[in-house]
Amino acid sequence: MKLSRLRLIGFKSFVEPTEISIEPGLTGIVGPNGCGKSNLVEALRWVMGEASHKAMRAADMDDVIFAGSTSRPPRNTGEVMLFLDNSDRTAPAQFNEQDALEVSRRIEREAGSTYRVNGREVRARDVQILFADASTGARSPALVHQGRIGEIIQAKPEQRRRVLEEAAGVAGLHARRHEAELRLNAAEHNLGRLDDVIAQLAAQIDALKRQARQAVRYRAVSAALRKAEAMLGHLRWLAANAQVAEAERAKDLSVRLVAAATGAQAEAARHQALAVASLPPLREGEAKAAASLQRLNLARDALEREEARAKERIAELDLRLVQLAEAIERERRLAHDADAALARLAQEASALGAERAAAADRHGAVAARVGEAEAALAIAEQRFAEITAALADLAARRNQLERALREHSERLMRLEGQIGEVENELEALERQGGESSELPDLAAAVERARRAVAEAEAAASRAEAAQSSARQGLDAAKTPLEQAERRLQRIETETRTLAKLLDVETQKLWPPAIDLVMVEKGYEAALGAGFGDDLDHPVEPSAPIRWAGARVDPADPALPAG
Template identity: 40%
Template sequence: MRVTDLRVVGFKSFVDPVHLKIEPGLTGIVGPNGCGKSNILESLRWVMGATSARALRGGEMDDVIFAGTDKRPARDIAEVVISLDNREGRAPAPFDQDPVLEVSRKIRRAAGSNFKINGKEVRARDVQLLFADASTGANSPALVRQNQVSELINAKPENRRRILEEAAGISGLYTRRHEAELKLRGAQTNLERLDDVIQAMQDQLNGLRRQARQATKYRAVAEEIRTLETFLFAQRYNEAQSALAQAQENQRKAEQELADATLAANKAAAAAENSDESLGGLREEQAVAEAILRRLEGQRIACERDLQSARDALNAAEADMIRIRNDKAREQTLFEDATQNLQLVSEALANLPDRSALDGEIEQAKTATSQANELREAAEAALTTAISQRAAAVAERNAQSRAYEDAKAQLRRRQEALARIEADVARLKLALPNDDVLAIARKEAEAIGDAANTAAERADQSEKEAEEAAAQETDAREAARQAQNQLDRLMSELKALEAMTKKPVAGSWAKVLDTIRPQAGYERAVAAAFGDELQAALDAKAPAAWTGQEVRSFDWPKEVTALTDFVTQVPVQLEARLAGIGLVDSALFDRLTDLPTGGRLVTMEGDMRRWDGFVRRKDAVSSAAVELEQRNRLESLQGQVPAAQDTAQGLAKAAAEARAKADQKRAQARHARAEAPRAFAAVAGARDRIARLEADFARARASFEQAEISAAAAAEELNQASLLVDVAADLLAALPPEADTSQLNEMQGQAQAARAGANQAQASLNQILSRAGARDSQEANLKRDLGSWQTRLKAAEARLLELDQESAKAMARKQAATDAPVDIEKRQRELLSQVPAAQARKAKADDALSQTESNIRSLRDQDRMASQALSAAREARAAATIRTEAATERLAELSDEIRRALQMDPADCERRARAALGEAFDQTTIQATEQRLAKLLYDREAIGGVNLRADEEVAEQEARLTALVADKDDLTSAIAKLRGGVDQINEEGKERLVAAFDTVHGHFRVLFEALFDGGTAELRLTESDDPLGGGLEVYACPPGKKLQSLTLMSGGEQALTASALIFAVFLSNPAPICVLDEVDAPLDDSNVDRYCRLLNEMRQRTETRFIVITHHPITMARMDRLFGVTMAERGVSQLVSVDLSRAEALISAE
């Protein structure tokens, strides 16, 4: 097989599609460091099945996907496709008939990668074996990455042996041996597991047979229990009917008593209502007398309040008069101060200097300053004009000289450019393409594209359905596996617990441990409470037995809980003992030490304290606690196993259905995928052809149009350049001669004197303006003070007038407040004289009302007693009704219980019990029946869990056991065949490896002598019992040196020797492709020349296609073709090709 093409998209820095044509001979790849050249080699190794992300310079496999740049987003998919020429049919089945193989690997971010060969999805192992059989692969020595030559030099002999495997073509054979050994170990492991399963099934079969015997005994006990339960239900039903009849009679009597009590209560209520009517007039008279008394009291309080108000008004008036006198004195002082300050400010204003004299000085200074500035400006203007005229003349002469020279140079350039452009226009006009070719190619591409899109849509839909079906299959298979694992764990645990908690042997004494059942978590507490006494029997005839005692009550503290609340099944013989056991938290255990006689305290962890001071800690191991926990767990498992079996069977069926559906969808997807690549290959070819045509057309048209535009522009520029030369010559001739500089110096002195006079005049003006500003500021401040004091004087005069008016008003208020108390005291004496008569009338009304209310209370007491009797009668009637309803409900509940338990009508219980017991029905008592029923229930409980399907399961288990024995025989024969296959692979590998060693050894010696122009070298196999596991050692002797190991040679010698070893492998079993990534980097120029001569010889002697990644100019010159890797856009690699023949032609032309 030959490698012909490599297509990369989205892989590392190659975000855009890249197509590398791998042709016979030497193909060179060049480019600056860091542009992505080595990514070409890594894409080859990745598509060949590389599994190590670290070997591809990544942390995880998703790192091979383009990660994005600041201008381009990250991609989610990367794909590499390699094309192989298989016309000789060397590929393994089923691809041996395909002339071309396309091997692709696509990875989706966070979803893993998949492999395809000609559109058919395959395993990674299939791709690895395909390339291994072709003497190449992801780890082939023919794919030499950077520094790999030094790694080969420094490698251990065992690792260096891999190149011999490539030469012998046994890489695939070695892989198959490894797979066969894995299968052999897996088969041996399966055989051991199968033996365990057969033994477990045999044990389960024995257990099922025991369960079948138990089921027969269980059915007989259950029948007798049903008969006794029917008798007890019949007796309880008759008792419930009698209780209901008695409750109905009691209800009738209670209703009669309620009617009598209701009549008496009505009579008492009527008498009480009649007596209430006489209270109306008495209460009205009492209200009138009380209102009169309250009115007089209110008037008295009002007089006292008015008297106090008059006194307060007199005090307020006197206080206001004092305040007014003080305010008048303060305002008089302010008035006098304002008058004095106003006089002082007026005198200061009159003494200020005259403003008119300062104004005259200011005008004279301004006139002098203005005249000086005019002289200065005139002098400066004349100087500036003279300087500008002279500078302009000099600049104009220099500019015209330069313009004339530039115009002449530009005219020459324009003439040369026009000649070149006219020649290009003529050439490009002849090279314009025909548009009909592009139109035909576009129509063909559209038709091919429509067909490819249809095929792609079908493939995508099929793949989507296949992926969904595969996901459903995986989920269903995983669920079935987990359910089966859960069932296996439960069955294993159930079997182990059954073996550890065996039932008592028939004829032996039943132990307490077999009958008592604590709740889950309380096993240690029960074991601590009883200890070894749980091993005692319940039969009084046993040597150690519980006979039972009368249960007595224990007065426990509120922190203590009776242990009996947490024991669901307890024999009656243990009730007395269990009543004296309390349960507490561990924190309270050590504090509660005073226990009643016979009492014990326990904790859930297993601590025990006895009333007589004996203490046993939880650290003391108790086998009884462990056995109780095991029995509770066994009962729980017996309830979980049937549900787990049903779940496992249902999920196994669902997994089988999902697997069938997934197989169907995968077949449909494979067919669709086989069609899509061929269609898209045709589309890609058509698009490439159109792209090339469009690019050629666009380049030709753009070049021609640009040439025409350039020609017109060049002609116009030539005319302008000629005109510019003539104009520049005329302007240069017309310029005047240069002027004298003495007049300019005289004007500079005049301007300097004018500036000095102007500065002096301005300084005098500024001094006079400063004095005038100070005088104006002082005048403004005095005027502001004068206005302020005038305002204060007016305010003081107005405030004095207001205070005189307030003084007159305060005097009037004082006189009015002095006369008011006399009138108020007179009115107060008149009110006090009316109070005794009002009080006498109020006392008389209170006495009459009190007597009448006493009589009414007596009648109400009689009414209340009658009402209480009525309430008691109603409660009695309600209690009787409740008892009747309870009896009815109890009878209904008992009827429902009989129907649920016995599936019969309650009225038929007695008839059926008589039929079952016969004459013994009338002689049988309830107590004896209950005792017999308790014993039977105990016997049934002692039997334990019974599998009523045990007989059927025995037959099913025997059939499965027979099938497993047959599977074991098949597995034993398969192991024997695998061992034979491994031995055969070892023999074949040894023969081919030894033969390859002799061949590689011969080629290596010849190549070494050719590279070093003499010397000698040899290969040696290290000793090993297994040639497939031995090592390879290299010894060399360059000319003039002694024979030594490869690791002791110089760097250049090591590199050339390792290269000779790699090429010796090629000569023995040439690989279809060899990639050398900067192998020549450590070599000097002479050694690079030897290296290139060796490459040329390998190209001639083998069909291997070489890809050489290099920076060395000598190596580049020896390549048949070159590809360049560039990174014009940061982080994005592009592949460009170089036509060496055209490059040589261009160099020759230059």
């Protein structure tokens, strides 16, 4: 037998179907490291029956399946097929009928592998014996791998004998002898088991004989028992006939009693029908009275709840009116304070304008005035923010009062509708002439509801008046607020102008520190990021804002060289 072709599908790095022809003579495979040359030799060993995953350089036998890559998904199966030329008919007898043999091994992830020869499933042992007869195999010395030559040189006599036996073509005989020994041992074990089975069967035969004797006795006893049961059944039949005759007589008596009871029941049904015919008018009257009572109770409960809600809403509106009056007074005081501050700022701004002509001689005084102007500006901005917040609060309170007024008007309309319904029901009851002990209570509830409506209308009027006054206060507060905003803008403009003038004069009197610094090319951005606008300040001691040297501490670490 000779190897003719090797076909791989999904085995390790061979994801696509790959077929390699093994020509007569020498067939060489050349390629860079990692291209799969070793995988071909491992595929030959694997299809020849290799059972160790370590020999396949894998942590598990499932690892021989293609595991996927960045561009290809993993596969669930792997298969290797080896084609043999059997034209010389040297294969084992069970495979020696054809000129070509196709040996394949297919593995499925987590399901194991199967062997096939010419499409017929066989054992792994059959495949190993097939290749052992051909002086090769998964662990044959004919498959040379890295370090194999050194192993043969340093091999022990037993290992060298295995090489010579495989070269002589008798390795398959050893495999068959080992398999025959295993079969003989199994046959001896089966013979021992057969003796045990014969002994068990003998014991079972004795037990069956005893059971047969017991069955004969059981048959005789059963015949006597059936005879006795037949006699007993005849006696019971005679007694049953006597009981049937007695039951017939009792039945006749019962029929007469049932006829009498049926006549009495018919008379009672007639009386019941008369009573049922007179019952609907009574039930209708009861239902009407109960419906009227229930409707009046519901109306009373609704009026009581509306009265309670109206009182709570009136109290809430009174409290909000008081709070709104206090807020309006507070906003008026804040507006007055803002006007005073704006007037003071206007005076200070005019004073600064008068002093600006002499700014060159009085830089220090101007700087102080600028600081005071900035502080006043901050105070004005703070008061402006307070006035703005108060204005927003007034607007929110106005919206809240308007929403409460709308809700109160809607409740008043609902109360008036419910009171009208109750009055209509009372008039209907009075026309029907009905008398009820709850009518005075209902009348009192109606009167309380009317008083609540009147109080709610008065509260609504007060709320409208408070809303009008709040709107007037809001409009009055907007005017000084707008004036304060305009004055604030003028002050900010003058402050920025003074700051620019002071910066120009300061640069003329005291040059900035950046003019005294020499920086190597490439370090300008680093210097600007480290110091920022501080480089515009001078180093002169007479300048109001200047650079000054810090006290040197002997404990400070020294700077690096360079």
